Amino acid sequence: MDNHTKGFPVTQIYGFILSLVLTFAALFIALKTSLSANMIIWIIGTLAFVQAGLQLFMFMHLKDGEENGPKMVNIIYAIFLALVIVFGSIWVMSFGM
Structure with missing residues (x-):
């Protein structure tokens, strides 16, 4: 039985929680670390790239x-x-x- 027949979108909830975790990680890195500005930008860019991939698979039904x-x-x-x-x-x- 997959997620669509159960009626409760479990994978979308996991994707939403992971997106929130990545967003708050970027916020923490931007505001609470003493890294150089260049390093902060690279880390946030990497987290954004990971989050975009996550959303493609979790919300855009790429593998369906x-x-x-x-x-x-x-x-x-x-x-x-x-x-x-x-x-x-x-x-x-x-x-x-």
């Missing part, structure tokens, strides 16, 4: 269904677009081109 091909293509395309937007913005702000 039989046909994962179209889902993976859409996710790869979304990651590509996000990287182009982020790095393109950094490039424009840094070099003014």
